[in-house]
Amino acid sequence: MGEKITIRDVAKHAGVSAASVSYVLNGINKVSDETKERILTAVKELNYEPNLTAVSLSKQKSNMIGVMFPLTDDSLSTIFKDNHYYSEMISGIEYVIRKHGYDLVISGASSPADCLKWIRTRNIDGLLFLGAFPHRLYEKMKALSNPIVLVDTYERYERDYHHISVDDEYGGYLATTHLVNLGHKEIAFVAHHLVNSPVDKKRYIGYEKALKEAGITPSKTFVFEVNESSFDNGYNLGNKLLKDHKDIRAVFASSDTLALGIMKALQEKGKKIPQDYSIVGFDDITFSSYASPSLTTIRQDVFNKGVVAATSVIQAIEHRFSTLQHVKLSVELIIRDSTAKRG
Amino acid sequence: MGEKITIRDVAKHAGVSAASVSYVLNGINKVSDETKERILTAVKELNYEPNLTAVSLSKQKSNMIGVMFPLTDDSLSTIFKDNHYYSEMISGIEYVIRKHGYDLVISGASSPADCLKWIRTRNIDGLLFLGAFPHRLYEKMKALSNPIVLVDTYERYERDYHHISVDDEYGGYLATTHLVNLGHKEIAFVAHHLVNSPVDKKRYIGYEKALKEAGITPSKTFVFEVNESSFDNGYNLGNKLLKDHKDIRAVFASSDTLALGIMKALQEKGKKIPQDYSIVGFDDITFSSYASPSLTTIRQDVFNKGVVAATSVIQAIEHRFSTLQHVKLSVELIIRDSTAKRG
C-alpha cells in the first residue's frame, strides 16, 4: 500500500518549502515559473493528492454540500420510498455538485438541533432543504452564515433564504381549467396537506381561481387531505370517493402518486377512466405515461429543479452573487388519456 | 453568531488542560471522577461540539461512508432517474448509517482513478458499491484497505470484498416455473444485459433451469437484451415482440420497470393481459401493485438490502468481524393479475 504522500514530501522532492507547493497548487501567483514547473512535476511523479480533510480544517471550508430530506416518521426513514419525485431531484443535484468538485452529503432530518450541529461540526459549506420542514427549523437555521437553498417551501422564508420552486398556483389553475373545459363541474381536489404543504396550498389557490373564473363556487366538500403522498393513500381515498361522494366525476390530485392510487381504486370497482372519471395529476413522474390509461398531468422538470437548486448553492458559496435567489420554474399541462369530456 | 467553541475553551472554563477534556470525551479512563464531572458541565455550559473535521484529521477516520452508483452515461447523471430500485435501497442505507452516527456521502461513479482519489482524499471509512461496475474498477479498489461492500455484483469478487445480493437464480426459477405451470411454453426472457449485468445472468440461469425441468429446450430466440432497464426500453421491446415474435405468449422480464413498459406496449396494441400475454417482473417496486393489471413479480426487499449492506460496512469498519460477509437474501413470488393460464 502506498504510504500517504503529503505536501512536505512533494516539497522535499522538488527541493522547495511546503509553502511554495501550497501556493502553486492554490493558484496563488507567488512562485517563479521555473520552480512552479519543478513543483508540478514533483506532484505528478509522486502522484500527490491533497488531503481534503486537512484542507477543510485549514480553509474552514469542506467542499461538501448537505441535502436534507424531511422524514415524517423517525422510526423508518422513508426518504425516497414511494417518492420518485425526490429521487429525480437528487439526481439533478448530484450531477451539478460533482461537476463543480463538491461532494454531496445526505441526511434525513432529525431535530433542528442535530441539524445545526451537523452543519457546524462537519463544516458543511451549503445546504439544500427539500420540501417543507417544521417552522422552528427555519428559525434556528437563521443562526447559520452558510448559504441555504430551500426547494418547494413556504414563501414567508424568502426574505431569509434562497428559494427554488415551480409555479404551483398556475399548475393548479391549468389542471382545473382543463377539467372545466371538458365540461366538469364536480371537481375534487386531493392534497397531502393544505396547511403543512405550501406546495399544495398554492395548487389549491390555482384550483379555486379556475373554478371561480368558470362561475363554479368552490366547496369544502370537494377538498380532501391525506396524511402523506403515496399510492396507498390515493387508493384509500379513491375508495372513499366511490362510497361517499358519488357526485364527483373529476379529480385533480396534487401528485401523480396520489392520482395513480386513486385511479387504481376506481378501476378496481369497475369504473372506466376517462369515461366515468377524469383524473389529473401533478409532477409527471415517468410512470404516469406508462399507466393505463396514461395520466394527464402537470409536468414539472424535477431533474432541472435539482440542477437549479444545486447551482444556486454553489454560486452562493463562491460569492458569485450576494442577493437571495428566487427562481420559479414553469409548468406545463400534459394531456393524456385519463381525462375526457364529461359524458 | 456564536464564535466556535474549541476544546481549549472548554479546558479553560473547567480549569484543566485540553488533553483531559479529550480523554473524557473519548471515554479514556485517565481522569478522576471529580474533574470529569467538572469537564462535563463545562461542555454543557458552553454547548461544546467537537469539530468533526479536526477529529477526522487527527484520528484518520472521517465517520463518513461513501455510496457509489453506476452511471452508464456521464453526460447525464441518471443515478435515480427511473430507478426506483436504487431509491429504495438508499433509503435503507441512510437509515442505518445515520443511526450509527455516520454520514452518507454519495457520488456517481466517474473513473476508477477518481474513485480511488475520492476515498483517499476524503478519508472515507467505508464504501458501498451499488450494482455492477467496470472490472478494472474492482481491480483498482483492491489497493484500498478500507472495507468495501458490493451489492448485486459479480460473484468472482467475493474473495476480495463483502457482498450482499438476493437469490437471483431462484427468483428466475420461481418466475419461470410459475409461467410453465400456467401452461406456457413460449416464454421470453427480457434482460438488461446478460454479460454486463451479473444479476441478469443469474436470473437467466434460473429461467433456463426451470425450462429444462419442464422439458422445454431453451432457445436463444426467446432471449432479449435492452441497453438499460427503463420503461422506454421495455415499451420498445414490447412493440418488437408484437412485430417479430408472434409465437411468444409469456414474458419474464428482469425488472418491473421493463415489465411495465412491455405491458404498456402490448396493451396499446389492443392485447389483453393476462388473457393474451402473461407477464412477470422482478423487484416488486411499489408501482407494480398499482398498475393495471397489477403485476405478478418476484419480490425482493430492497430497503432491507440497503439495511444489511450498510450494517455490514459499519461492522467491518468497527472491526466487529474480519471475515468477508456474503449475504444472499431471499426472494418471493407474488402472484397478481398479469399472469393467467394459457388460453
Add this chain to the structure above:
DNA sequence: AGACTCGGTCCTCGACTCGCT
C-alpha cells in the same frame, strides 16, 4: 531608497495522544 519578485519560516485550524511528572 523604493517597489517588486521569489521563497522560506512559522503559526494556524481543532482535536488526539505519547510520555513525563
Add this chain to the structure above:
DNA sequence: TAGCGAGTCGAGGACCGAGTC
C-alpha cells in the same frame, strides 16, 4: 494515578527577508 505539555495529523497563508532593478 491524575493531569499536563508538547508534538502530531496535513495543509494554508500571513509575514518577513533577501535579492533585483
